[in-house]
Amino acid sequence: MSNKMKVKLRVWRQKSKDQKGEFKEYTAHDILPDMSFLEMLDEVNSDLIRKGEEPIAFESDCREGICGTCSCVVNGMPHGPEKGTTVCQLFMRSFKEGETVVIEPWRSAAFPVMKDLVVDRQAFDDIIAAGGFISARTGSAPDANGLPVPKANADAAMDAAACIGCGACVAACPNASAMLFVAAKVSHLGLLPQGRPEAERRVLAMVGKMDESGFGNCSNHYECEAACPKEISVENIARMNREYGLASLAGKEKSRAEGGI
Amino acid sequence: MLLDSKIPPGPIEKKWTNHIFDMKLVNPANKRKHSVIVVGSGLAGASASASLAELGYHVKTFTFHDSPRRAHSIAAQGGINAAKNYPNDGDSVHRLFYDTVKGGDFRAREANVHRLAEISVQIIDHCVAIGVPFAREYGGLLDNRSFGGAQVSRTFYARGQTGQQLLIGAYQSMMRQVGAGQVDLYTRREFLDLVLVEGQARGIIVRNLVTGALERHAADAVILATGGYGRVFYLSTNAMGCNVTATWRAHKRGAYFANPCYTQIHPTCIPVSGDHQSKLTLMSESLRNDGRVWVPKKQGDKRPVDQIPESERFYFLEERYPSFGNLVPRDVASRNAKMVCDQGLGVGESGLSVYLDFADAIKRLGEGKVREKYGNLFHMYGKITDENPYQVPMRIYPAVHYTMGGLWVDYNLMSNVPGLHVLGEANFSDHGANRLGASALMQGLADGFFVIPFTLGNYLASQKLAKVTTDHPAFADAEKTVSGHISRLLGVNGKTPAVEFHRELGKIMWNQCGMARNEAGLKQALEEIPKLRERFWREVKVTGKSGDLNQGLEEAGRIADFLEFGELLCLDALTRKESCGGHFREEYSTPEGEAKRDDENFCHVAAWESKGEGQTPVRHEEALTFDNVHLATRSYK
Numbered sequence: 001m002s003n004k005m006k007v008k009l010r011v012w013r014q015k016s017k018d019q020k021g022e023f024k025e026y027t028a029h030d031i032l033p034d035m036s037f038l039e040m041l042d043e044v045n046s047d048l049i050r051k052g053e054e055p056i057a058f059e060s061d062c063r064e065g066i067c068g069t070c071s072c073v074v075n076g077m078p079h080g081p082e083k084g085t086t087v088c089q090l091f092m093r094s095f096k097e098g099e100t101v102v103i104e105p106w107r108s109a110a111f112p113v114m115k116d117l118v119v120d121r122q123a124f125d126d127i128i129a130a131g132g133f134i135s136a137r138t139g140s141a142p143d144a145n146g147l148p149v150p151k152a153n154a155d156a157a158m159d160a161a162a163c164i165g166c167g168a169c170v171a172a173c174p175n176a177s178a179m180l181f182v183a184a185k186v187s188h189l190g191l192l193p194q195g196r197p198e199a200e201r202r203v204l205a206m207v208g209k210m211d212e213s214g215f216g217n218c219s220n221h222y223e224c225e226a227a228c229p230k231e232i233s234v235e236n237i238a239r240m241n242r243e244y245g246l247a248s249l250a251g252k253e254k255s256r257a258e259g260g261i
Numbered sequence: 262m263l264l265d266s267k268i269p270p271g272p273i274e275k276k277w278t279n280h281i282f283d284m285k286l287v288n289p290a291n292k293r294k295h296s297v298i299v300v301g302s303g304l305a306g307a308s309a310s311a312s313l314a315e316l317g318y319h320v321k322t323f324t325f326h327d328s329p330r331r332a333h334s335i336a337a338q339g340g341i342n343a344a345k346n347y348p349n350d351g352d353s354v355h356r357l358f359y360d361t362v363k364g365g366d367f368r369a370r371e372a373n374v375h376r377l378a379e380i381s382v383q384i385i386d387h388c389v390a391i392g393v394p395f396a397r398e399y400g401g402l403l404d405n406r407s408f409g410g411a412q413v414s415r416t417f418y419a420r421g422q423t424g425q426q427l428l429i430g431a432y433q434s435m436m437r438q439v440g441a442g443q444v445d446l447y448t449r450r451e452f453l454d455l456v457l458v459e460g461q462a463r464g465i466i467v468r469n470l471v472t473g474a475l476e477r478h479a480a481d482a483v484i485l486a487t488g489g490y491g492r493v494f495y496l497s498t499n500a501m502g503c504n505v506t507a508t509w510r511a512h513k514r515g516a517y518f519a520n521p522c523y524t525q526i527h528p529t530c531i532p533v534s535g536d537h538q539s540k541l542t543l544m545s546e547s548l549r550n551d552g553r554v555w556v557p558k559k560q561g562d563k564r565p566v567d568q569i570p571e572s573e574r575f576y577f578l579e580e581r582y583p584s585f586g587n588l589v590p591r592d593v594a595s596r597n598a599k600m601v602c603d604q605g606l607g608v609g610e611s612g613l614s615v616y617l618d619f620a621d622a623i624k625r626l627g628e629g630k631v632r633e634k635y636g637n638l639f640h641m642y643g644k645i646t647d648e649n650p651y652q653v654p655m656r657i658y659p660a661v662h663y664t665m666g667g668l669w670v671d672y673n674l675m676s677n678v679p680g681l682h683v684l685g686e687a688n689f690s691d692h693g694a695n696r697l698g699a700s701a702l703m704q705g706l707a708d709g710f711f712v713i714p715f716t717l718g719n720y721l722a723s724q725k726l727a728k729v730t731t732d733h734p735a736f737a738d739a740e741k742t743v744s745g746h747i748s749r750l751l752g753v754n755g756k757t758p759a760v761e762f763h764r765e766l767g768k769i770m771w772n773q774c775g776m777a778r779n780e781a782g783l784k785q786a787l788e789e790i791p792k793l794r795e796r797f798w799r800e801v802k803v804t805g806k807s808g809d810l811n812q813g814l815e816e817a818g819r820i821a822d823f824l825e826f827g828e829l830l831c832l833d834a835l836t837r838k839e840s841c842g843g844h845f846r847e848e849y850s851t852p853e854g855e856a857k858r859d860d861e862n863f864c865h866v867a868a869w870e871s872k873g874e875g876q877t878p879v880r881h882e883e884a885l886t887f888d889n890v891h892l893a894t895r896s897y898k
Contacts, residue, residue, distance in 0.1 A: 016809075016810070032535060032537060034534050034535060034537075034647075035535075035537050036539070038539070039537050039538065039539050042537075042539055042760070043537065045758075045813075046758045046760060046761075048804075049758040049802050049804055049813065050756060050757075050758065050802070052802070052804060053804065054804050054805050054813075055804065055812070055813055057810060057812055059327065060501055061326070061331055061333070061500040061501050061502050062333065062335065062336045062500040062501075063500065063501060063539060063540050063542075064336060064540075064542045064543075064641060065641065065644075066335055066336050066422065066425055067330075067331045067332075067333070067335050067336065067500060068328075068330070068331060069326065069327065069331050082644075084640070085644065089641070089644045089645075091644070091645070091647070093647060114471060114810060115809075115810045118810065120327070121327055121328060122327075122328070122448065124328065125328050125329070125330075125436065125439075125446070125448075128432070128433060128436045129436040129437070129439045129440035130440060131440075132433055132436065133391070133392075133433035133434060133436060133437040134390065134391050134392045134433070135437060136387070136390040136391050136434075137315050138308075138311065138312040138315055138387060138434075138710050138711070138714070139383075139387070139711075140390070141383075141386040141387045141389065141390035142386065142390070143386055144345070144385045144386045144388075144389040144395075144403055145345075145347060145402050145403055147389075148397075148400065148401025148402055149397055149401050150397075150401050151397045151398065151399050151401065154394055154395070154396070154397040154401075157392075157394040158394040158396075158419060158420060158426075161394050161419075161426060161429065162422065162425075164425075165328065165330055188392065188394065189392050192392050192394065194389065194390055194391075194392050195392050
């Protein structure tokens with residue numbers, strides 16, 4: 001086919017967590033516009049293997065934008081230049097012949113690089129374990145239609161629940177804040193009546209764990225929303241701040257009533 | 262060994278209820294003394310981990326992902342079935358049971374399917390309670406839609422992301438137990454062997470994918486919830502990491518592999534565009550609710566869609582199956598798409614696709630409503646194909662999607678290896694030869710939330726389990742096998758990346774054992790696969806070391822297992838001399854091209870026993886009886 005293209009790559013290579021990394025240059029030949037960005041990397045890796053060199057470590061799984069595994073910064077943008085897209089949904093038709101493409105891992109103290117483009121996002125799981133759930137034992141649920149949920153709430157909860165936990169919000173934020181991730185979960189569960197009984201506990205526990213994990217603060221840059229492949233709105237952050245404020249206040253009042261501070 | 266399905270006695274509606282009462286219980290104070298290993302963190306694994314931990318068992322959960330939330334259940338789009346009858350359209354537990362047995366082409370166990378239908382109702386209640394944001398109507402109650410193979414609307418959904426929402430619900434429930442210290446979570450660990458002590462499953466060997474170290478873990482029972490083997494075809498809708506390694510290695514340790522030839526080819530996937538492709542993308546079956554499937558009536562008709570008048574369009578599903586139309590089950594829809602493409606009526610550059618057209622739906626409902634229902638799917642389609650499906654019809658073609666076969670289990674979800682339980686897609690049990698849409702999520706959650714918590718207790722209470730630690734020689738033996746395999750992979754030092762062998766295997770499988778199979782083709786595949794495997798072990802190149810994060814090594818290990826497993830799949834397909842569900846043998850079809858079962862000779866489960874490398878596996882049969890849904894030719898006309 002005549003529409004094959006060539007792109008130059010500057011890729012972050014780092015052997016392990018404790019070693020220093022550096023950019024290395026590669027050329028991707030015979031690339032078709034219909035190839036996905038990660039399929040282009042697959043080809044580069046096959047070439048490296050043929051030459052006996054170690055392939056570029058990068059993560060992906062579903063390759064359809066839902067699992068949240070893939071995670072690299074392309075030309076300075078988490079998940080690349082297309083809006084509302086994970087890097088696995090990026091296609092080579094977005095690039096020009098001969099263009100140089102810079103590929104880096106997420107960069108954040110809370111997401112240490114493990115190898116090349118692979119980072120450790122366990123901090124997100126820790127935040128969920130701290131409070132990102134509804135405590136309902138298996139077997140104890142009432143009939144599913146026993147508690148109607150206004151459609152608007154259900155829809156807004158679903159908008160927030162669309163988060164794939166990829167971490168692009170953190171990678172995009174100048175402060176490496178995880179506020180959008182945490183706020184999306186606080187909204188998802190807090191907007192549903194099932195999630196209200198432990199809403200206060202949830203927001204305090206999740207924010208506490210977030211701070212502990214080394215994420216930065218939110219200073220309203222809104223880069224998170226711009227980078228989010230699921231286009232989750234920063235309105236969720238406002239909602240979380242409100243929930244957090246009320247929960248902290250309620251906590252103080254409660255401890256005063258109990259004879260505390 | 263005799264295959265005892267352990268189906269409880271009594272009428273079908275009472276079996277599960279009676280069985281729950283008849284099973285032994287583990288005293289609450291004793292539960293914490295028992296440890297259970299769960300491998301896999303998809304719907305089945307996460308729900309099992311959560312529910313067992315809630316009961317007080319000590320659970321150790323393993324996933325090869327960086328986070329349990331990545332498991333491939335997350336990619337399920339369409340929905341989850343439940344016999345709630347909320348739409349008042351005549352659904353019932355019995356109807357869901359009936360549809361599933363019939364949809365599985367009478368190759369599933371009636372008792373298992375009935376239990377699944379009963380539990381479906383509890384699943385929806387529980388998922389709403391844990392915060393799954395299902396679609397709702399303006400009155401605040403849950404919405405339902407219809408799905409392939411059913412004439413009632415019993416499918417609950419969360420936009421086009423139902424699997425994601427259910428998985429996140431199960432994941433969150435499990436993470437709650439991680440936070441409470443009831444579940445020890447091991448991420449980035451790959452199961453590489455099962456450890457048997459005195460014939461019982463008592464532990465596993467995993468590779469730490471960050472350090473490369475092999476780790477031993479012991480427990481009182483082992484649960485595999487490791488998904489399906491669709492990637493034996495290389496191109497499929499499965500995620501890159503999906504593999505057969507866990508079930509295959511358990512098979513090599515004695516677990517029987519049942520019905521591997523039952524593979525589901527999903528009708529609505531984005532067509533293959535070239536050799537570079539790493540995977541295929543599903544467009545949810547729910548699209549067939551509003552999309553109309555057609556091809557031009559004339560061979561090689563290259564006119565743009567808007568220049569093909571209605572009278573020159575062949576709506577082949579609507580014409581051939583008037584009562585189900587575009588909503589026929591997956592196997593039927595796929596086979597018909599292949600048939601029209603084989604007749605030269607296919608569209609697109611390769612001629613290997615058919616239209617899925619929303620023009621009528623957009624006219625009827627408006628673009629806004631269509632966007633609300635299917636927006637994320639249309640968006641995904643646009644990204645991949647660079648076409649706007651609101652303006653031109655989608656082009657779709659069948660692709661490998663789900664595997665009904667898996668490790669053989671009895672009614673209690675235990676394999677023939679005592680203590681080894683298998684849940685979700687990894688087992689063979691509930692879908693027969695063809696799975697209906699929106700039933701996989703139902704089965705994964707049924708197994709994990711509502712079956713294993715009872716049956717595992719029964720197993721533990723009925724055993725005298727000696728204390729076993731990882732110092733037991735069986736662990737050292739298994740670890741030696743695993744490290745030998747890894748060294749062998751690194752030692753070949755050929756020149757060819759492993760993925761090239763995977764691609765070749767995929768071509769053999771798809772051509773000879775895909776949507777249509779015949780004796781000659783299967784025999785050819787059975788000659789080609791061992792040769793390819795030999796070449797793999799002579800020519801493969803795996804770079805790097807074992808004591809490191811080494812994705813190439815992980816991939817090569819999985820491909821090596823596929824290269825063995827593919828042969829068993831083809832052997833099973835060759836031996837099953839009938840057509841049923843997703844297993845279509847060209848020699849056994851009706852003059853209209855429909856599948857022709859042979860109930861006389863094949864109304865059974867085929868479960869294969871491994872006899873070791875280079876030895877022919879032994880086929881065992883478990884007879885199936887149909888006392889409640891009577892054996893009949895499936896018709897969707």
